[in-house]
Amino acid sequence: MARGDGLLTHDLLPGEKGPQDACGVFGVWAPGEDVAKLTYYGLYALQHRGQESAGIATSDGKRLLVYKDMGLVSQVFDERSLASLKGYLAIGHCRYSTTGGSTWENAQPTLGGHDDGTVALAHNGNLINSAELRDLVEERSPAGSAHLGELRRGNTTDTALVTALLADDPDRSLEARAQEVLPLLKGAFCFVFMDEHTLYAARDPQGIRPLVLGRLDRGWVVASETAALDIVGASFIREVEPGEMIAVDEDGLRSSRFAEAAPKGCVFEYVYLARPDTTINDRVVHEARVEMGRVLAREHPVNADLVIPPPESGTPAAIGYAQESGIPYGQGLVKNAYVGRTFIQPSQTIRQLGIRLKLNPLREVIRGKRLVVVDDSIVRGNTQRALVRMLREAGAAEVHVRISSPPVRWPCFYGIDFATRAELIATGIGVEEVCRSIGADSLGYISLAGMIEATDQRADRLCTACFTGNYPVPLPAEDRLGKGVLELELPVDVVAEAVARP
Numbered sequence: 121m122a123r124g125d126g127l128l129t130h131d132l133l134p135g136e137k138g139p140q141d142a143c144g145v146f147g148v149w150a151p152g153e154d155v156a157k158l159t160y161y162g163l164y165a166l167q168h169r170g171q172e173s174a175g176i177a178t179s180d181g182k183r184l185l186v187y188k189d190m191g192l193v194s195q196v197f198d199e200r201s202l203a204s205l206k207g208y209l210a211i212g213h214c215r216y217s218t219t220g221g222s223t224w225e226n227a228q229p230t231l232g233g234h235d236d237g238t239v240a241l242a243h244n245g246n247l248i249n250s251a252e253l254r255d256l257v258e259e260r261s262p263a264g265s266a267h268l269g270e271l272r273r274g275n276t277t278d279t280a281l282v283t284a285l286l287a288d289d290p291d292r293s294l295e296a297r298a299q300e301v302l303p304l305l306k307g308a309f310c311f312v313f314m315d316e317h318t319l320y321a322a323r324d325p326q327g328i329r330p331l332v333l334g335r336l337d338r339g340w341v342v343a344s345e346t347a348a349l350d351i352v353g354a355s356f357i358r359e360v361e362p363g364e365m366i367a368v369d370e371d372g373l374r375s376s377r378f379a380e381a382a383p384k385g386c387v388f389e390y391v392y393l394a395r396p397d398t399t400i401n402d403r404v405v406h407e408a409r410v411e412m413g414r415v416l417a418r419e420h421p422v423n424a425d426l427v428i429p430p431p432e433s434g435t436p437a438a439i440g441y442a443q444e445s446g447i448p449y450g451q452g453l454v455k456n457a458y459v460g461r462t463f464i465q466p467s468q469t470i471r472q473l474g475i476r477l478k479l480n481p482l483r484e485v486i487r488g489k490r491l492v493v494v495d496d497s498i499v500r501g502n503t504q505r506a507l508v509r510m511l512r513e514a515g516a517a518e519v520h521v522r523i524s525s526p527p528v529r530w531p532c533f534y535g536i537d538f539a540t541r542a543e544l545i546a547t548g549i550g551v552e553e554v555c556r557s558i559g560a561d562s563l564g565y566i567s568l569a570g571m572i573e574a575t576d577q578r579a580d581r582l583c584t585a586c587f588t589g590n591y592p593v594p595l596p597a598e599d600r601l602g603k604g605v606l607e608l609e610l611p612v613d614v615v616a617e618a619v620a621r622p
Contacts, residue, residue, distance in 0.1 A: 143169055143170040143216055143243065143244040144167070144168075144169035144343075145213055145242045145244045145310055145311070145331075145344050146159050146166065146211065146343045147209075147211040147212070147242075147320075148162070148209065148210050148319070148336070148340070148341045148352075149319040151208040153208070155178055155209060156176055156202045156206070156207075158341075160197055160212070161351050161352055162212060162341070162348040162352055163193045163212045163213070164194070164351065165343075165345070165348040165350070165395075166214055166343065166345060167192060167214055168395060169214060169216065169244070169345075169393070170213075170214040171191075171192055171214065171216065173188060173189065173190045173191065173214070173215045173224070173227035174188065174191065174197070174213065174215070174227075175188025175196070175212065175215075175227050176197070176202075176212040176213075177212075177231070178205040178206060178207035178210040179210075179315070179316045180207035180208065181208065181316055181317055183316070184231075184238045184240055184314070185205055186240055188229065189224065189227065190223075190227065193214055208339075209314055209317075209368075211240060211312040211319070212242065215227060216537070223274075225270070225276070226276060228277075228279055229241055230242075230270050230280050231283070232283040232284055233290075234287065237315055237316070238315060239283060239286050239294055240283075241282060241286065241311060241312075241313040243279040243282070243309060244309070244310040244311075244344050245310055245324065245328065245329045245535040246308055246309075246533060246534055247278040247281075247282075247307040247308075248307040248595055248601065249305070250281060252596070253282070253305070256285070256304070257288075271284055282301065282305065285297075286301055294313075294320070295318070298378075302322055302379070307324065307328075307534055308328035308534035308535045308593075309329075310322075310330070311323075317369055318368065318369040319342070319369070320367050321333070321342040321360055321366045322360075322364070322366070322378070324362065325363040325380060325382050326583070326592055326593060327381070327383050327384065327385050328384060328534045329344070329386060330344055330345060330359070330389060330394065330398075330400050331343070332344075332345065332349060332356060332358070333356075333357045333360055334346075334349035334352075335354060335355050335357050336352070339368075340368045345394055345398040346399045356399070359401070362381040362383050363378060363382075364377055382592075384593075385400065385401065385577065385582055386534065386536075386583050387571065387575060387582045387584050387587075388536060388586060390405055390408045390409070390412075390571075391496050391571065392525070393536070396436055401576075403577065406436050408575050408576070409440070409574075410436045410437065410439055410440035410443075411440060411574035413438060413439060413440025413443070413444070414440040414443060414444040415440075415566055415567075415570040415573065415574055416441055416564065417443075417444035419566060419567055419570055420562075420564025420565075420566075422522075422562060424489075424491060424518070425448070425490045425491070426447065426448055426452065426486075426491055426492070427441050427442040427445070427449045427491075428452035428494075429453075429493070430453060430503075430507060431453055431454075432455070433495060434493075434495040434496055434524070437495075438492075438494035441494050447492060450485055452481060452489075452511070453479050454479070455478060456477070456478055475506040475507060479507075479510070481510055481513075481514035482514075483515060487515030488515060488516075489517060490516075490520070491511060491516050491518065491519050492522055493519060493520070493521050495522075495523055496525055497523060498546070500545055501554065501557055505557065508521070508558055509559060519559075519561055520560060520564075521555070521560040521562070521563045521564075522564050523564070523565045524566050525565070525571055526568050527551070528546060528586050528587065529541075529589065530585055530589040531544075532585060533591070533595060534583065534585070534593070538586060551563055551564075551565065568584065
């Protein structure tokens with residue numbers, strides 16, 4: 121996973137792609153505050169959720185402006201660009217692409233509307249009925265319709281489709297149109313959207329991705345994670361409920377329902393996606409990860425001398441494993457904190473050195489030791505294979521790998537871009553075969569029940585599809601799925617990502 125400097129990362133091998141995040145969204149309504157800067161800092165706290173592009177939309181009550189570009193939040197915005205974004209309400213987005221490629225045209229927030237009203241929209245998640253929505257947009261709108269907005273300019277995201285649907289009836293309020301459109305959407309979505317006067321937020325009926333509501337002295341904030349509330353000084357009020365839409369304007373905050381709640385929060389948020397200092401459903405993510413490590417130690421004990429994580433993704437679980445097992449926790453690997461999401465491709469020589477670009481072993485710590493290496497997941501297995509090899513070359517006597525999530529065997533269609541099913545190392549083979557493949561002395565995955573127990577959530581309120589193949593929102597036909605399903609210049613059957621159903 122490519123993340124910014126100093127953040128969690130699976131991106132330890134040149135060219136190796138780990139599980140890619142959903143996006144981050146932020147919205148604020150706060151007259152008298154510098155809403156563009158509040159949004160900038162909110163997105164900065166959410167940078168781990170997407171590093172491909174970033175954008176902010178603001179309104180002063182008369183005019184809605186959008187500024188967006190490719191790159192990290194700190195690369196896209198500076199004092200000058202933020203100063204141009206004036207107003208009292210704003211939304212922001214940092215993107216990882218799940219539907220539609222990583223291009224400038226697909227950056228968010230998306231913009232649409234008519235002369236008498238504009239809508240800007242930012243989306244975290246992924247819709248599974250994008251092809252159906254595209255057909256609906258084409259049915260409702262002649263090709264030259266002005267409200268098609270960014271679809272006319274080459275945007276190929278599900279977000280642009282929703283924006284077009286929200287903008288297709290200038291005679292009705294945005295709130296009324298949203299109440300009609302939101303029930304048509306299937307999959308995972310957390311929206312923040314706005315017109316010139318009102319901030320809106322909505323969460324899918326399953327609540328697959330997190331979305332929280334916070335209070336400022338002079339306004340309201342919505343964000344993907346509580347960590348973004350913390351950074352702007354907002355107090356946490358509650359989570360936006362599954363199936364709920366919130367509106368904030370000069371009359372205050374109001375809530376309405378567009379669907380009955382059927383909670384299925386993503387368990388992988390607790391395992392890996394969310395920041396450790398975020399709270400989801402009253403459970404601090406760091407505490408959940410430490411507890412996963414404790415459960416892992418009980419389920420898969422081993423005689424060893426030292427517990428180490430690959431920095432920093434496995435750190436909380438490694439701490440928990442060490443606490444429960446009594447084996448000392450140590451730092452056996454040093455990460456180069458300044459190798460983030462590099463756009464400079466390594467030379468062939470450096471590429472052959474592989475993982476050493478970002479990690480270096482502490483040989484004096486490792487030499488002669490029996491190691492327990494605790495990480496949060498194995499996707500393709502290439503990173504763990506390279507890591508085990510590096511530790512053996514540094515003199516480790518034994519390398520035992522422990523994973524704080526079960527084997528990932530199924531792709532996610534709700535906002536995480538795992539490898540395809542054919543690329544997932546655990547597809548069709550057992551734990552012993554995976555162990556041999558990565559070259560470890562032993563391998564242990566936490567049980568599904570143990571992982572769920574550590575989250576403090578009810579099993580029937582969690583989505584575990586990437587581990588079990590049980591998708592809470594039924595999937596459409598294979599040719600209507602996939603990251604490229606809206607890339608209209610290609611036939612759908614060429615770009616759709618196949619999924620084998622259990």
